[in-house]
Amino acid sequence: MAADKGKDQFAQHAAAVARDLFGEPNKQLSSNEELRFGKQGSKSVDVKTGQFYDHEQNEGGGVLWAIATYAGRKIEGGDAVEWMRENGYYIEDNRAPAPAAQPASRTDAAGNWLPQRVPDHGKLTKTYDYLDATGSLSYQVCRYDWTVDPSINPKGHDKTFVQRRPDSNKRHGWDWSTKGMTWLPYRLPELIEDIRNGFEIFIVEGEKKVDMLREIGVPATCNHGGAGKFPESLVEWFKGAKVIILPDNDQAGQDHANLIARRLTGTARSIRTLDLPGLPPKGGVDDWLPAGGDADQLYQLAGHAPEAAPTYQSKFGAVMWADFDKPGQTYEYMIKGVLTENEISMLLGESQSGKSFIAIDIAMAVARGEPWFGRQTRRGGVIYQAGESATGVRRRRFPAYRKKFDVAKDPLDVVLLERPVDFYSSDEQVDQFIDECKFWATRFRDPLKLIIIDTFNKATPGANENDGKDMGMVLARCDRVRVATGAHVMLVHHLNAGGNKARGHTSLFGNVENVVTVRKVPDSKDQSGRQVREWVISKCKDGEDGTGEKFVLHGVEIGVDADGDKITSCVVGRPEGGAPVPDDPNGIVIAGFNATILRTIYDAIKTMGVLAPADLGLARGALAIEQRELRAAIKATLTDGGDEDEQPKDGETPEAFAKRKADASRQLIKRTRDYLYSKGVIGQRDGWTWLTGKNVRGFEDAPGQGDSAPARKSRGGAQRGKDAAPVDDLDMPWDAPADMGDFQ
Numbered sequence: 001m002a003a004d005k006g007k008d009q010f011a012q013h014a015a016a017v018a019r020d021l022f023g024e025p026n027k028q029l030s031s032n033e034e035l036r037f038g039k040q041g042s043k044s045v046d047v048k049t050g051q052f053y054d055h056e057q058n059e060g061g062g063v064l065w066a067i068a069t070y071a072g073r074k075i076e077g078g079d080a081v082e083w084m085r086e087n088g089y090y091i092e093d094n095r096a097p098a099p100a101a102q103p104a105s106r107t108d109a110a111g112n113w114l115p116q117r118v119p120d121h122g123k124l125t126k127t128y129d130y131l132d133a134t135g136s137l138s139y140q141v142c143r144y145d146w147t148v149d150p151s152i153n154p155k156g157h158d159k160t161f162v163q164r165r166p167d168s169n170k171r172h173g174w175d176w177s178t179k180g181m182t183w184l185p186y187r188l189p190e191l192i193e194d195i196r197n198g199f200e201i202f203i204v205e206g207e208k209k210v211d212m213l214r215e216i217g218v219p220a221t222c223n224h225g226g227a228g229k230f231p232e233s234l235v236e237w238f239k240g241a242k243v244i245i246l247p248d249n250d251q252a253g254q255d256h257a258n259l260i261a262r263r264l265t266g267t268a269r270s271i272r273t274l275d276l277p278g279l280p281p282k283g284g285v286d287d288w289l290p291a292g293g294d295a296d297q298l299y300q301l302a303g304h305a306p307e308a309a310p311t312y313q314s315k316f317g318a319v320m321w322a323d324f325d326k327p328g329q330t331y332e333y334m335i336k337g338v339l340t341e342n343e344i345s346m347l348l349g350e351s352q353s354g355k356s357f358i359a360i361d362i363a364m365a366v367a368r369g370e371p372w373f374g375r376q377t378r379r380g381g382v383i384y385q386a387g388e389s390a391t392g393v394r395r396r397r398f399p400a401y402r403k404k405f406d407v408a409k410d411p412l413d414v415v416l417l418e419r420p421v422d423f424y425s426s427d428e429q430v431d432q433f434i435d436e437c438k439f440w441a442t443r444f445r446d447p448l449k450l451i452i453i454d455t456f457n458k459a460t461p462g463a464n465e466n467d468g469k470d471m472g473m474v475l476a477r478c479d480r481v482r483v484a485t486g487a488h489v490m491l492v493h494h495l496n497a498g499g500n501k502a503r504g505h506t507s508l509f510g511n512v513e514n515v516v517t518v519r520k521v522p523d524s525k526d527q528s529g530r531q532v533r534e535w536v537i538s539k540c541k542d543g544e545d546g547t548g549e550k551f552v553l554h555g556v557e558i559g560v561d562a563d564g565d566k567i568t569s570c571v572v573g574r575p576e577g578g579a580p581v582p583d584d585p586n587g588i589v590i591a592g593f594n595a596t597i598l599r600t601i602y603d604a605i606k607t608m609g610v611l612a613p614a615d616l617g618l619a620r621g622a623l624a625i626e627q628r629e630l631r632a633a634i635k636a637t638l639t640d641g642g643d644e645d646e647q648p649k650d651g652e653t654p655e656a657f658a659k660r661k662a663d664a665s666r667q668l669i670k671r672t673r674d675y676l677y678s679k680g681v682i683g684q685r686d687g688w689t690w691l692t693g694k695n696v697r698g699f700e701d702a703p704g705q706g707d708s709a710p711a712r713k714s715r716g717g718a719q720r721g722k723d724a725a726p727v728d729d730l731d732m733p734w735d736a737p738a739d740m741g742d743f744q
Helices: 007-011 015-024 064-070 078-087 188-196 207-215 232-238 251-264 295-303 353-368 390-405 425-442 468-485 592-608 627-640 654-678
Strands: 034-037 043-046 053-055 059-063 122-132 136-145 157-166 200-203 242-244 270-273 333-335 344-349 381-386 414-417 448-454 490-495 512-525 530-539 548-561 566-574 621-626 682-685 686-690
Touching: 015 034, 015 053, 015 064, 034 512, 043 157, 053 064, 059 064, 064 136, 078 122, 078 251, 157 381, 188 232, 200 295, 232 251, 232 333, 251 270, 251 353, 270 381, 295 627, 333 353, 344 353, 344 468, 353 381, 353 390, 353 414, 353 448, 353 490, 353 566, 381 390, 381 425, 390 414, 390 548, 425 448, 448 468, 468 490, 548 621, 592 621, 592 627, 592 654, 592 686, 621 627, 627 686
Parallel strands: 200 242, 242 270, 344 490, 344 512, 381 414, 381 448, 448 490
Antiparallel strands: 034 043, 043 053, 053 059, 122 136, 136 157, 512 530, 530 548, 548 566, 621 686, 682 686
């Protein structure tokens, strides 16, 4: 790639050049410093440095590189710079004059510049002057013609139109850029006079037709650019006018007439549409006049022309109130009251909550067309993408379901994809994934209904879950999968540290249709001693939130391994017995280091606990402790009870030894934290930790379950013991449970 020279003077035009090359930027993915182009933002432009980058091709460069790459104008020889001048950019010409034998641009025989879309043998044949209200030239429309093979065009020729503005600073005195140009009606000074005199104004397609009508004394005008272009800026010139629209005899002509009528309604005095008789296909008044038409006949026909009744084709699927009950797209369920067809949903849960087992249960209910927890299900094909624990999904979880429900020999439309997918790095894998889903859909007997991505985190390697841009791009690609396949896309994802919403940016929850949350029910087992869990509808845009069902994981023996040991997995089932059985009233057993840390938490809440903020939803008078203070208390416990006999390893520096000990402490605390949280002994959210009140053998009743707290102000307006010592904000982890993976 040749280096860009004169970099600074080109870089200042980067944003404008990018718009010329790619169109308008993607507003959702762009910022003041960086513009993103394309639905997925695959092309970016650094506005400050002028650097372009193509994220799909992994290449980039400056402004001239972009012009060479996307407009096909070479940097060598100054062709890319010439492109900028042709498009209205002022670039200082400090180059040596080009040799006469190698002109920078093409011209016709008369020396007129040829646009790129005109072949070498084309020529400028006609110009039409657009004058402003004072009669000064504002811009010209230039017509170019050239001969073509009759097999391509029976007429043997083709044409195109471009606009140019007078500019003495430009080469040859013309600016060929239309940026910032004010649209005007053709032959505006005459139009103003005609409307003032009360004459009927005929609006046609094209300057040639206007000139033909004007030659026989008929007031006429048009817009430049042809059919489908009549911007609002033209409307003001027709105030009080009596308008007659003469459309060409094709659909584009009818649509253009309809556009003009809509735009002028409420501004023009009257609007009528005249379809001239005897026109050939695609013909217009320029065919009608040579065939014998004249001004008298035209006015006679116009006198009987009906008033225009403009129609409008909504671009956004508008439905009038009176038409709501008419046939149309309906809101269909996949699982009634839980999941809707052809939407995006999230299945949320903490690690070991059982969310992947619920995902498989949903998949099999759809594939079999069987009710799911008593809710009606529409049968369809299922594609399960297992980016996490694919071997366990294939060798244990699905086999457990097959054995439990005796469906191994049923011809079910289920495909498991064992390799990971990447919805973040580029569109390429998304396109491949769509192609694969479409292929398997052709093999299914039933329509493809459900695609499960397990997990969302594994499908977005390298993405920042807390970055709205990253998540917006990923969700847009998920939506591409939904639209292309017609299936419901379910994303299996983790809860945040507080356990109360999807981990990551708020758009993850806001931009999906359905959300189902899976969690353990504290202090609850069924009659067989299984942990009771529940799934709850956290979001259903057109249904009831907050409903759900209890479930347990039933163990299933699926075989034996090489050592003769049983291989087991689980399936989702209803809890056995009546009311859930509470934990042992004598308390659960917490021992070893777990008990040491729990004792520290007991003591910390007793001495430093404060009234819990109301938004934690705890009982009145309940105490909680700020996690930064709890970290300090735990560090003190580790320091007091540390292993003083531990020595550095051979060759280990004091710094490396200290770091290893600190890392080991962090991991130990992390495992303890997960254990106490999973046992329901502690709760955590928004920087606070508290004791749930669950009984623990050998421990007194948990403090802070409603006692009065000492009075002293703390962060967040809570009150704490006045003698509590200040603490450092130590870099030790104390968040909600870390990811440990679902059951294998």
